[in-house]
Amino acid sequence: MKIGFDNDKYVKMQSEHIKKRIAQFGGKLYLEFGGKLFDDYHASRVLPGFKPDSKVKMLLQLKDHAEIVIAINSADIEKSKVRSDLGITYDLDTLRLIDVFRSIGLYVGSVVLTRFTGQNSAIAFQQRLEEMGVRVYRHYPIEGYPFNTATIVSDEGYGKNEFIETTRPLIIITAPGPGSGKMATCLSQLYHEHKHGVSAGYAKFETFPIWNIPLKHPVNLAYEAATADLDDINMIDPFHLEAYGETAINYNRDVEIFPVLKMMFEKIHGQCPYKSPTDMGVNMVGNCIIDDDVVSDASKQEIIRRYYSALCNKKQTNTGDEEIGKLELIMQQADITTDIRPVVAATLQKAEETALPTAAMQMSDGTIITGKTSELLGASSALLLNALKYVAGLPDDIHLIQPSVIAPIQNLKVNYLRNKNPRLHLDELLIALSICATNSDMAKQAIDSIGKLRNLEAHSSVILSQVDIDVFKKIGIHLTCEPKYQTKSLYHK
Numbered sequence: 001m002k003i004g005f006d007n008d009k010y011v012k013m014q015s016e017h018i019k020k021r022i023a024q025f026g027g028k029l030y031l032e033f034g035g036k037l038f039d040d041y042h043a044s045r046v047l048p049g050f051k052p053d054s055k056v057k058m059l060l061q062l063k064d065h066a067e068i069v070i071a072i073n074s075a076d077i078e079k080s081k082v083r084s085d086l087g088i089t090y091d092l093d094t095l096r097l098i099d100v101f102r103s104i105g106l107y108v109g110s111v112v113l114t115r116f117t118g119q120n121s122a123i124a125f126q127q128r129l130e131e132m133g134v135r136v137y138r139h140y141p142i143e144g145y146p147f148n149t150a151t152i153v154s155d156e157g158y159g160k161n162e163f164i165e166t167t168r169p170l171i172i173i174t175a176p177g178p179g180s181g182k183m184a185t186c187l188s189q190l191y192h193e194h195k196h197g198v199s200a201g202y203a204k205f206e207t208f209p210i211w212n213i214p215l216k217h218p219v220n221l222a223y224e225a226a227t228a229d230l231d232d233i234n235m236i237d238p239f240h241l242e243a244y245g246e247t248a249i250n251y252n253r254d255v256e257i258f259p260v261l262k263m264m265f266e267k268i269h270g271q272c273p274y275k276s277p278t279d280m281g282v283n284m285v286g287n288c289i290i291d292d293d294v295v296s297d298a299s300k301q302e303i304i305r306r307y308y309s310a311l312c313n314k315k316q317t318n319t320g321d322e323e324i325g326k327l328e329l330i331m332q333q334a335d336i337t338t339d340i341r342p343v344v345a346a347t348l349q350k351a352e353e354t355a356l357p358t359a360a361m362q363m364s365d366g367t368i369i370t371g372k373t374s375e376l377l378g379a380s381s382a383l384l385l386n387a388l389k390y391v392a393g394l395p396d397d398i399h400l401i402q403p404s405v406i407a408p409i410q411n412l413k414v415n416y417l418r419n420k421n422p423r424l425h426l427d428e429l430l431i432a433l434s435i436c437a438t439n440s441d442m443a444k445q446a447i448d449s450i451g452k453l454r455n456l457e458a459h460s461s462v463i464l465s466q467v468d469i470d471v472f473k474k475i476g477i478h479l480t481c482e483p484k485y486q487t488k489s490l491y492h493k
Helices: 007-024 041-046 054-060 074-078 090-103 120-131 182-195 218-226 238-244 252-269 292-317 321-334 342-354 379-392 403-416 426-436 441-448 466-475
Strands: 028-033 066-073 107-114 135-138 170-174 200-205 234-236 249-251 358-362 368-372 457-460 478-481
Touching (some): 007 054, 041 292, 066 074, 066 182, 074 090, 074 107, 090 107, 107 182, 120 135, 182 200, 182 252, 200 252, 218 321, 238 252, 292 321, 292 478, 342 358, 342 457, 379 426, 379 441, 379 457, 403 426, 466 478
Parallel strands (some): 028 200, 066 170, 107 135, 457 478
Antiparallel strands (some): 234 249, 358 368
16 A cells, blocks of 8 residues: 555654644643544555544543543434444444543543434333443533524523533543534533533544645545535635635534534634634644645545445335435546456456456455356355465466355255355455465465455445445455445345
């Protein structure tokens, strides 16, 4: 993988800026962490060289002073919203985050249910958390938000929210995904802290959009693609332009909420320390890009991946036309089409030649490897075996897994486990290959080469099973699928 981002420089520079912002306020600082805190795979995809756990490494330097509050939108719980990169719902990801933070020594103080309106699923989730010993608070929708500042900054607005009791000077507000109400949680807490006579400040750590690169830079467009299902749009920060005469990039929700934040600070401190939404942030990502061409190419690929994901979601749920429209507009702005993914053309050509489901993967040297459906293997399993042979330097015509090994597995699946599809899924394939590796040096070489497939691009001519999608994700292969099913059945598992 070509590197376009200096991660070591980023960790050092970002840490310094966060420490300076903490020192700016006495007493208590609410630090909103946008994006993924622990495993920011979007950032690692569009900024090759960025490590998904970079933010956590910075926080560990402050762990004795830090307390984490996780915000989750009650509506997302009710509709079982799924985190696309992990394939789990937001409520389950909240539990996962709590476990992860605790395992590395970070203190999780509580969970806040934002935009709570009595959703049954949210109530059940609260009961589940409380049974586990996790404190839970409720924040409510505010009529006229974010423009009716007189109501918002009053006992009828933020004052109705439950006050989140915290014990440490640095409060990190994070969430399982976008649209969770992190900023509103911070502002609500500032209001309540002021009523309790506590001096508290607010700062924002948002990786995207990157404020000091152009509005239509592919990295910023990739962020718009990632949030195409929301109402977020990147825009020039008008407050920053007016205050400094400099162009800075922010997004609409921060610009819309800034008058509220300014009013809050004026009520609390007599004046606002920030002249613009951009001033609120401490983002140093733009200063750590070392190869613009590399990050631009990576971001364009991410836009196309998001587009295919939306098309498949449309096929599966018959919803998402607006999201697809936004993504097509973003593709026009980035001046790209699906043709920038060589694996797409290779997959479709192979599918046309064989009249069977196929898949293709692009190796790091540009070589395209394909796989097709057979009686023993699905297309994705055949592709994975062929790719492992290639990166391990093994002959293409050998059997890494003998048919005599696959046959009893198929017998078990069909005759005892009652599966209709006898072909091996990726997890079954890898288990069989691992068993073969005990007696075969070539199979062992293939298993030992799995790490060489990380960050490669792949495409399937049909929507894959969730099992295969999950395995590709775990290996680190960037997969897209054509929005079509392998069969004409009405029900697809």
